[in-house]
Amino acid sequence: GDQVEQSPSALSLHEGTGSALRCNFTTTMRAVQWFRKNSRGSLINLFYLASGTKENGRLKSAFDSKERYSTLHIRDAQLEDSGTYFCAARRDNNAGAKLTFGGGTRLTVRP
Amino acid sequence: GALVYQYPRRTICKSGTSMRMECQAVGFQATSVAWYRQSPQKTFELIALSTVNSAIKYEQNFTQEKFPISHPNLSFSSMTVLNAYLExxxxxxxxxxxENSDYTFGSGTRLLVI
Structure with missing residues (x-):
């Protein structure tokens, strides 16, 4: 079945630094979403991409369907960015399309 | 905006009993509803996908007999965990x-089994 390989599984950053998370797909995906799971367990929708890149504040995401990957870049990391980040992708846009999640990246931002 | 509410937020049930959880879409028409489970130390596994006017499709390792789902209209869905055990x-x-939009997720229902 479809697989989404997310890396790294854990990441530690000092405040003010940055890094990138990556998801590789075993098949061609039509769209990707990035989420952050907050301390209350809610999945916060960060980005939805069908192609190209999107930027929101200190976060930037890219999706290349042909090359089968998506990235999430975090710059100037803040303490409140800590949490677990998930990518999720789907192959189709029809009503029956399912979303397959990556394994998650646990981000810890330290002072 | 599009919102999804789930309740209860957290529940405890005794081993062998059943637990029903609900999902409410607000501000949009939920033509598709997907139920996922995140077990400890794992990622989100799809249990089943329900699309209005189509049969509910269960993933491998999940069955209607164990996780019956109702999706009676475009704003509501419920799922029951029958005979819940530790796993x-x-x-x-x-x-x-x-259709053609991204998924909006609720905050989840955390199930503890004792």
Missing amino acids: DRGLYLCGART
């Missing part, structure tokens, strides 16, 4: 979307 514990997440 059923985890966070149950409901995601809803309209």
Whole structure:
């Protein structure tokens, strides 16, 4: 079945630094979403991409369907960015399309 | 905006009993509802995908007999965990979307089994 390989599984950053998370797909995906799971367990929708890149504040995401990957870049990391980040992708846009999640990246931002 | 509410937020049930959880879409028509489970130390596994006017499709390892789902209209869905045991514990997440849109997720129902 479809697989989404997310890396790294854990990441530690000092405040003010940055890094990138990556998801590789075993098949061609039509769209990707990035989420952050907050301390209350809610999945916060960060980005939805069908192609190209999107930027929101200190976060930037890219999706290349042909090359089968998506990235999430975090710059100037803040303490409140800590949490677990998930990518999720789907192959189709029809009503029956399912979303397959990556394994998650646990981000810890330290002072 | 599009919102999805799930309740209860957290529940405890005795081993062998059943637990029903609900999912409400607000501000959009939920033509598709997906139920996921995140077990401890694992990622989100799709249990089943329900699309209005189509049969509910269960993933491998999940059955209607164990996780019956109702999706009676474009704003509501419920799922029951029948005969819950320790391996059923985890966070149950409901995601809803309209065709050609992204998924909006609720905050989940955390199930503890004792």
